[in-house]
Amino acid sequence: MRLGYSRSKYSISYYAQKTIYVDGKNKSLIVTRFGSEKYICETYGVKDAKAWAQHQVDLMNQAEKEESGEILIDLSPSKDLALNQQRLYNGGYLFLQDVYYSLGLDKICRAISKKHNFEFNLNSIFSRLIYTRILYPSSKQGTYRDSAKFIEQPDFDLHQVYRALSVIAEESDYIQSTLYKNTLKLSPRKTGIIYYDCTNFYFETEQAEDDKQYGLSKEGRALPIVGMGLFMDAEGIPLSFSIYPGNHNEQPTMIPLEEKLLTDFGMSKFVVCTDAGLSSLSNRKFNDYSGEDGSRSFVTTQSIKKLKGFLKEWALDSKGWYLSGQGVHITYNISELDEVNDKDKVFYKSRWIKENGLEQQLIVSYSIKYKNYQRKIRNNQIERALKAIEKGASGIDHKRPTDCKRFIKVDRATKNGEIADQSTYYLDKEAIRNEELYDGFYAVCTNLEEKAGAVVKINQRRWEIEECFRIMKSEFEARPVYLQRKERITAHFITCFIALIVYRYTEKRLGESFTCKRIIECLKDMDFVKHEGKGYEPVYTRTELTDELHKEFGFTTSKEIIPIMKMKNICAQTKK
Known part of the structure; x- marks a missing residue:
């Protein structure tokens, strides 16, 4: 050549x-x-x-x-290994690196570096923060240590990692908006429907300060937390996020972040889908908009229990139901359904309502399969409640809406109304009967003039944003958080956010044919033994997943040995 x-x-x-x-x-x-x-x-x-x-x-x-x-390697049983010489290196990160550079994150780092007066390599630090978050999640000190596992060695010091966190936090809005625009160059984003949800992350500290505040933890831990609001597109790829104090209500967090999508991202026409916890009147009204500069609509789950009396009665009425996919010519009585033959069918009814100056379509669906699922979950909770009663039902005063202890009732007074020395715990059968009334029913509200089936289909994809949070918390071990400074905490979540985007695009390149756990374990296991002056010997098991990775990313590492220059060539290829 x-x-x-x-x-x-x-x-x-x-x-x-x-x-x-x-x-x-x-x-x-x-x-x-x-x-x-x-x-x-x-x-x-x-x-x-x-x-x-x-x-x-x-x-x-x-x-x-x-x-x-051929490459000949001489090994002697009488020769000692070189002292303190690293021999094992991970090469699985190269596939993540290919995605990282295709997203233009290196250019984002270069643009940020021009604005700030520092000498360290921001791109090198930022990329390692992301690769290790996916493959070896740990503290920032652990990130610095684990960076040495990669074939390409780090060119920065630990103190520079902490300095970089402050810069990353300061440029959070720029990173998110520019990254979104870069993704548009790869392929169109499906932002006609976007999803919003919130979760929180706890800290390994008891000191509440800045955004770390005591609030309602998703894990039920009595530790300070911060909340995260996240927007996701219709393909499960994150769009933008924000961090808010753990003691704040999550409902007001949606509109400010949505305004950033309008201004910084240039998005103007979309449907926002949320759960009931974020379906406040102000959020619905903000997304009931149509003008020359765009339009916004909403789809949100609706608690049937919280509907007005006449609407609740209509929703639970067994008559006047339609079968999904069949049209509106035949109505059904759901009390007459066959538990076996009708198990997989979904029935629905809808009506328009106007409250507080807002017109919206209320859609209620019913299925026997969903009813059986809810009862299975509840029966398990009842069993746990009975066991808790046997043990004394401690903490009964601090029960949560989804806690099995909501089915436990307590008497603390004698027949004469005096304060009892002992408490009596028993199963609250009335509470169980009240919950059973809603089994099988699911409601959404929307200002879309779409058919009920289409709206329900939009809402059904909300599971993907819940999966995003699960990946961050489980695979990426985003919590507990050990950082103290506010800007470093923000940088930590930027890293988790972008690691999720890099992972999602890696998953898409593989046709979404493999589980998250399997992909990450495969990349983590792709180790090589380096023979000095010779090459890198793969010590991982070649599988259909490794073959698919090599096929989709255009380079191969599953040879008996990869010569030194060939590996350098592969490393360079992943950065194009």
Whole structure:
């Protein structure tokens, strides 16, 4: 191979080419295009684009030469290993690195670096924060230590990691909005329907300060928490997030973040889907908008228990139901359904209501399968409640709406009304009967003039945003949080947020055919033993997943040994 170039009026572009023999004639074949002189200098941080391109051609020639022959490795049972020499390296991060660079995160880091006066390599630190969050989640000190596991070694110190966190937090809005615009260059984003939800993360400290405040923890832990609000598109890829104090109500968090989507992201027309906890009147009215600059609509789950009396009566009435997908010509009485033959059918009814100046469509669905699911969950909770009664039902005064202790009732007075020395605990059968009234029913409200089936289908995808939170909390171990400074806490969640985006795009490249746990474990297990001066020997098991990774990302590491120059070439390829 040799270096080639082409000139235009304003620039010069470089590429690698080689001569091939076709139909009795020599022809030049362009193997790789490196880009224009300006692009090379800006993307790879070099001053001499031609020299950089020539070096890449040399690497490709060396790798091609090494691949053409066998590599002999001499090992002796009498020879000691070199002292303190690292031999095992992870190469699974290279697939994440390919996604990281395709999202333009390196350019975002370079733009931020130009604005601030620091000497450390922000791109190197930021990328390692993301790779380790996915593969080796731990503290920031652990991130610095685990960065040395990768084939490409870190070029920064621990104190620079902490300094970088402050910069990352300061540029949070810029990172989120620019990253969104970069994703549009890869493929169109499905933002016609977006999903919003909130969760919280606890801290390993008892000191409440700044955003760390005592609130209603999702895990029920008596520790300070911060809340996170997250927007996600219809494909399960995060859009934007915000952090708020743990003792604040989550409902007012949606509109400010939504306004950022309108201003910073340039989004103007979408449907917001939320759960009942975020369905306040102000949130609904904000998304009941249509104008020259765009339109907004909403779909939100609705608690049937909280409906007005006449609407609740209508929703629970057994008559006047339609079968999903069949039209509105035949009505059904759900009290007459067959538990076996009608188990998989979904029935619905809808009506328009107007309250507090807002018109919206109330859609209620019913299915036997959902009813049986709810009763199965409740029966398990009742069993736990009975066991709690046997043990004395401690903490009965602090029960949550979904806690099994909501089915436990307590008497603390004698027949004469005196204060009892002992409490009597028993199963609250009336509470159980009241809950059973709503089994199988599910309601949503919307200002869309769509058919009920289409609206219900939109709402059914809310599970994906719940999965986003589960991945952050479980696979990425985003909590507990050990950081103290507010800006470093923000940077921690930016890292988790972008790690989730990088993972989602990796998952999409694989056709969403593998589970999150399997993908991460596979990448984590892709280790290599380095033979100095020879190459990298894979010590992982080749599987259909590793083959799919190599197929989709365009490079292969499942050979018996990867020569040194070939591995350098692969590393460079993932950064294009």
